[in-house]
Amino acid sequence: MPDLIIPRDLFNEVLEYCSSVFPHEACGILAGIEGRVARVYPVKNIDPSPVSYFMDPSEQLQIQKRMRERKEEMVAIFHSHPQSPAYPSAKDVHLAFYEDAFYMIVGLSEDIIGETRAFTIVGGNVQEITISIVD
Numbered sequence: 001m002p003d004l005i006i007p008r009d010l011f012n013e014v015l016e017y018c019s020s021v022f023p024h025e026a027c028g029i030l031a032g033i034e035g036r037v038a039r040v041y042p043v044k045n046i047d048p049s050p051v052s053y054f055m056d057p058s059e060q061l062q063i064q065k066r067m068r069e070r071k072e073e074m075v076a077i078f079h080s081h082p083q084s085p086a087y088p089s090a091k092d093v094h095l096a097f098y099e100d101a102f103y104m105i106v107g108l109s110e111d112i113i114g115e116t117r118a119f120t121i122v123g124g125n126v127q128e129i130t131i132s133i134v135d
C-alpha cells in the first residue's frame with residue numbers, strides 16, 4: 001500500500017483550516033507532484049454541517065484548472081469529522097468518486113482531537129493507508 005506523503009507545515013495547515021471551520025466539516029484538495037503533497041487547496045463546504053460536506057463545484061473547477069496550469073495532480077481529498085472518529089462514513093463511501101485519490105479525514109471530536117487517518121475507497125472498499133509526515 002502506498003503512503004500519503006505530506007510535509008509537516010502543510011499537514012499543520014490542514015489541521016488549522018479544519019479547526020477554523022469547526023463545528024462544521026471542512027473540506028479541500030491536497031495537490032502534489034509525484035504523489036507528494038505540495039499544496040493545500042481549501043474548498044468551501046456548500047452543505048455546512050457537523051456530519052457532512054459537499055465541495056463547492058465551481059470552486060473545485062477553478063482549483064482543477066489552477067492545478068493543471070501548475071502541473072499538479074490531485075493526491076488526496078481531505079475533510080474533517082468534528083464529532084465522529086476519523087473513519088469514512090457511509091455517505092463518504094457512497095460519494096467517493098475518485099478511485100485514484102486518497103481520502104484523508106481529520107478527526108476533531110474532543111476525545112480524539114487531531115486524529116488524522118487516510119484511506120483509499122474503491123468500489124465501496126475502504127483500505128487504510130499510512131500518512132508519512134516529512135520535514
Ligand SMILES: [Zn+2]
Pocket residue numbers: 052079080081087088089092105
Ligand atoms: Zn466524512
